[in-house]
Amino acid sequence: MAMITFKINRYNPDDEKRGHFVQEYQLDVPKGYTVLDCLNDIKWKLDGTLTFRRSCRSGICGSCAMTMNGVNNLACETQALALNCDTIAIEPLRGYPVVKDLVVSLDPIVRGLMAVKPYLMTKTPPPTDQERLQSPEEREKLDGLYECILCGSCTSSCPSFWADKEYVGPHAFLKAYRFVADTRDECPGEHLEPIDDKHGLWRCHTIFNCVEACPKDLNPTKAIAELKKELVRGKLG
Ligand code: SF4
Numbered sequence: 001m002a003m004i005t006f007k008i009n010r011y012n013p014d015d016e017k018r019g020h021f022v023q024e025y026q027l028d029v030p031k032g033y034t035v036l037d038c039l040n041d042i043k044w045k046l047d048g049t050l051t052f053r054r055s056c057r058s059g060i061c062g063s064c065a066m067t068m069n070g071v072n073n074l075a076c077e078t079q080a081l082a083l084n085c086d087t088i089a090i091e092p093l094r095g096y097p098v099v100k101d102l103v104v105s106l107d108p109i110v111r112g113l114m115a116v117k118p119y120l121m122t123k124t125p126p127p128t129d130q131e132r133l134q135s136p137e138e139r140e141k142l143d144g145l146y147e148c149i150l151c152g153s154c155t156s157s158c159p160s161f162w163a164d165k166e167y168v169g170p171h172a173f174l175k176a177y178r179f180v181a182d183t184r185d186e187c188p189g190e191h192l193e194p195i196d197d198k199h200g201l202w203r204c205h206t207i208f209n210c211v212e213a214c215p216k217d218l219n220p221t222k223a224i225a226e227l228k229k230e231l232v233r234g235k236l237g
């Protein structure tokens, strides 16, 4: 058990006069408590107005992504005592419009995702007697791609996104490559063409913040490099 001070960014759209401010809460934090457990305690015992998003509390839904002591991560997977400090600063994910307190708008995440057509596209009719099959080796190519939970931590950490709000974003590029790399998808150009522009792949400057920020240890920068190769191959081939 340790006493921790939480410094939490607050914002209420109904109180524009006050604007954004930091509010402090003190909490006795038992061993095993995640930051999400702490936020729940603050909300349920100290201040019911504190607003944050959460759902699965198991690192699956991506809802509780936020910035803790300057690092993007999932609150439900971050042990509070493991941060090893008596003060924890909590902010909403950077770069996205703040809706209230720690809740950000998901519009930029959805807009980027929709741009890459995040679904399997085919030209040939499906087999009549079975699903479209893959070999184990073909399926293995999707490891490191399908696990994305769309938490938005990667795009929030990206300076290219901070500078260009139309930037599609690493979360969407990783998703695009998940389908381009899928042997059952017969329309890679449909995923690639919309991101072959200045708000797309070519805005990435290989800064690697997205790799650092991903709570699932995925590598959007590698996916971006593979997509660029596909585009160059298509243009030269
Ligand atoms: S790639 Fe990682 S950080 Fe980005 S949205 Fe997916 S899970 Fe979150």
Ligand code: FES
Residues within 6 Å of the ligand: 053, 054, 055, 056, 057, 058, 059, 060, 061, 062, 063, 064, 065, 074, 075, 076, 077
């Ligand atoms: S609450 Fe679902 S990932 Fe944290």
